Amino acid sequence: xxxxxxxxxxxxxxxxxxxxxxxxxxxxxxxxxxxxxxxxxxxxxxxxxxxxxxxxxxxxxxxxxxxxxxxxxxxxxxxxxxxxxxxxxxxxxxxxxxxxxxxxxxxxxxxxxxxxxxxxxxxxxxxxxxxxxxxxxxxxxxxxxxxxxxxxxxxxxxxxxxxxxxxxxxxxxxxxxxxxxxxxxxxxxxxxxxxxxxxxxxxxxxxxxxxxxxxxxxxxxxxxxxxxxxxxxxxxxxxxxxxxxxxxxxxxxxx
Amino acid sequence: xxxxxxxxxxxxxxxxxxxxxxxxxxxxxxxxxxxxxxxxxxxxxxxxxxxxxxxxxxxxxxxxxxxxxxxxxxxxxxxxxxxxxxxxxxxxxxxxxxxxxxxxxxxxxxxxxxxxxxxxxxxxxxxxxxxxxxxxxxxxxxxxxxxxxxxxxxxxxxxxxxxxxxxxxxxxxxxxxxxxxxxxxxxxxxxxxxxxxxxxxxxxxxxxxxxxxxxxxxxxxxxxxxxxxxxxxxxxxxxxxxxxxxxxxxxxxxxxxxxxxxxxxxxxxxxxxxxxxx
Numbered sequence: 001x002x003x004x005x006x007x008x009x010x011x012x013x014x015x016x017x018x019x020x021x022x023x024x025x026x027x028x029x030x031x032x033x034x035x036x037x038x039x040x041x042x043x044x045x046x047x048x049x050x051x052x053x054x055x056x057x058x059x060x061x062x063x064x065x066x067x068x069x070x071x072x073x074x075x076x077x078x079x080x081x082x083x084x085x086x087x088x089x090x091x092x093x094x095x096x097x098x099x100x101x102x103x104x105x106x107x108x109x110x111x112x113x114x115x116x117x118x119x120x121x122x123x124x125x126x127x128x129x130x131x132x133x134x135x136x137x138x139x140x141x142x143x144x145x146x147x148x149x150x151x152x153x154x155x156x157x158x159x160x161x162x163x164x165x166x167x168x169x170x171x172x173x174x175x176x177x178x179x180x181x182x183x184x185x186x187x188x189x190x191x192x193x194x195x196x197x198x199x200x201x202x203x204x205x206x207x208x209x210x211x212x213x214x215x216x217x218x219x220x221x222x223x224x225x226x227x228x229x230x231x232x233x234x235x236x237x238x239x240x241x242x243x244x245x246x247x248x249x250x251x252x253x254x255x
Numbered sequence: 256x257x258x259x260x261x262x263x264x265x266x267x268x269x270x271x272x273x274x275x276x277x278x279x280x281x282x283x284x285x286x287x288x289x290x291x292x293x294x295x296x297x298x299x300x301x302x303x304x305x306x307x308x309x310x311x312x313x314x315x316x317x318x319x320x321x322x323x324x325x326x327x328x329x330x331x332x333x334x335x336x337x338x339x340x341x342x343x344x345x346x347x348x349x350x351x352x353x354x355x356x357x358x359x360x361x362x363x364x365x366x367x368x369x370x371x372x373x374x375x376x377x378x379x380x381x382x383x384x385x386x387x388x389x390x391x392x393x394x395x396x397x398x399x400x401x402x403x404x405x406x407x408x409x410x411x412x413x414x415x416x417x418x419x420x421x422x423x424x425x426x427x428x429x430x431x432x433x434x435x436x437x438x439x440x441x442x443x444x445x446x447x448x449x450x451x452x453x454x455x456x457x458x459x460x461x462x463x464x465x466x467x468x469x470x471x472x473x474x475x476x477x478x479x480x481x482x483x484x485x486x487x488x489x490x491x492x493x494x495x496x497x498x499x500x501x502x503x504x505x506x507x508x509x510x511x512x513x514x515x516x517x518x519x520x521x522x523x524x525x526x527x528x529x530x531x532x533x
Contacts, residue, residue: 056435057431075434080436081435083432087432089450090451090528100433100436101437103446104436149435152436
C-alpha cells in the first residue's frame with residue numbers, strides 16, 4: 001500500500017545574484033506503508049530538500065508529494081520529522097519538549113505529560129524528564145527529539161540525517177535503538193543520510209540520488225534479516241555497490 | 256576560605272585607593288568648591304532623607320528621578336518591544352520602518368531638547384489630567400512630558416534593536432520543528448518565537464534602562480525642572496556646593512548599578528539556557 005508518493009518533483013531555488021539552482025530534478029518515488037527507506041546521495045543532491053517538501057515546509061516547484069493520495073501543501077499531523085540538531089526547544093525541560101506536539105493540538109496537561117513520559121521511557125530517557133536540553137549530550141538530545149516526534153503518533157517519520165552530528169559509537173548505538181523502537185512502534189520511515197553503512201544497516205530499500213540536480217539513480221533492495229551483521233558478506237557487497245555509484249556521482253560532479 | 260576573602264578583597268582595592276587619593280588631594284587643594292572633603296560627601300550619602308538647602312532631600316529627589324525614568328522607560332518598552340518583534344517577524348514591516356528609524360538613531364537624546372521644548376514646553380502629567388491645584392498637582396507637575404520624552408528616546412533604540420534581532424535570529428530549525436509538530440501560526444509566534452527571542456529582548460531592556468537612566472541628567476536640566484537628582488547636581492553647582500554635586504553623581508551611579516544587577520539576576524535565573532546552550 002503506497003502511503004507516500006513523490007510525483008515528478010522538481011525544485012528550483014533562486015540565488016542571490018539572480019541565478020537559479022535546480023536542486024531536485026523530476027524525482028519519482030513510491031513509499032509503501034511501514035517501509036524503512038533510506039536516501040543517500042552526494043552533498044547538495046537535494047535529499048534534504050525533498051524531505052522538507054514531504055514535510056510540507058516548502059512547496060515543490062513542479063510536481064507534488066502525496067500522502068495517501070492527498071497533496072501535501074503544509075505540515076500534516078500524520079507526518080513527523082526529526083532534524084539533525086538544534087531542534088529541541090532550549091527553554092523547556094525534556095518532558096515539556098516531548099509533550100509539545102500534543103500541546104499544540106490542545107491536549108490537556110495531565111494527559112500530555114503522561115503521554116510524554118511513555119515515549120521518554122520508550123527511548124530510554126525517563127530519568128532525564130526534568131533536565132534541560134543544554135544539560136544533555138548529543139545522543140541524548142536526539143533520543144528526546146525522536147521521542148518528541150513519536151509522541152505526535154505520525155504515520156510517517158521523516159528523518160534528516162538525525163545521527164549526523166554524533167560520534168561514531170553513539171551513532172551505531174542510536175541506529176540499534178531506532179530499529180528497536182521501530183519494532184514496537186511501526187511507522188513508515190524516510191531517512192536521509194550521508195553514511196552508506198548506516199543506510200545498509202537500517203533500510204529495506206536504499207534510494208541512491210545523483211549529484212545536483214538530484215535525480216533517482218537507483219533503488220536497491222536490502223534483503224537481509226534484522227538485526228543485520230556487518231560481518232555478513234552481503235552487507236559489504238551492497239555497501240560497495242552503493243559506494244561505487246556515489247563515487248561516480250561525486251567525481252562526475254567535481255569535473 | 257582564601258578564595259572567599261580574595262573575592263571580596265580584590266574588587267575593593269581600587270575604590271579604597273581612590274578614597275585615599277581623594278582625602279589626600281582634598282587636603283592639598285584646600286578648596287571646597289574644587290574638591291570637597293570626603294566627609295562632607297559621606298555625610299550627605301549617609302543621611303539621604305535630610306533636607307538639602309531648599310532643594311528637598313537626596314532620597315526624595317532620587318525617588319522623583321526614578322519615577323520619571325520609569326515612565327519614559329516603560330513607554331520605550333511598550334512601543335519598542337512590539338514594534339521590534341513585528342519588524343523582526345515580517346520582512347515587509349522591517350523594510351517599511353527600518354530606514355526611517357535609522358535616521359533618528361544617531362541623534363543623541365540631548366539634541367532633542369530644543370525640539371522637545373518647542374513641542375511640550377513645561378506641560379506635564381498634571382496638564383494632561385487637567386489637575387491644577389493641590390498635592391496631586393505638585394506631584395504630577397514634576398513629571399514633565401519633555402523629560403519623559405528624552406528618557407524615552409534613550410531607552411527606545413536598544414530595546415527596539417534587540418527585539419528585532421531576537422526575533423530575526425531565531426534558529427529556523429526551531430520554527431520548522433514547531434510547524435511539523437502541528438503548531439499553527441499563532442502558536443509558532445507565541446510558544447516558539449517569543450521564548451526564543453526573550454534573552455535578546457531582556458538584554459536590550461537592561462541596556463535600555465541604563466541609557467534611560469543616563470539621559471536623566473540631560474532631561475532634568477530642562478527649564479521647568481525643580482526636582483530630581485539631575486536637577487540637584489546642576490543647581491548645587493550654582494550654590495558652589497560641589498559636595499552635593501559629587502554626592503548626587505555617586506547616587507546616580509549606585510542606583511544605576513543596582514538596577515543593572517537586578518537585570519543580570521533575572522537574566523541568569525530565567526534565561527541561563529541561552530548562555531549555556533551556545
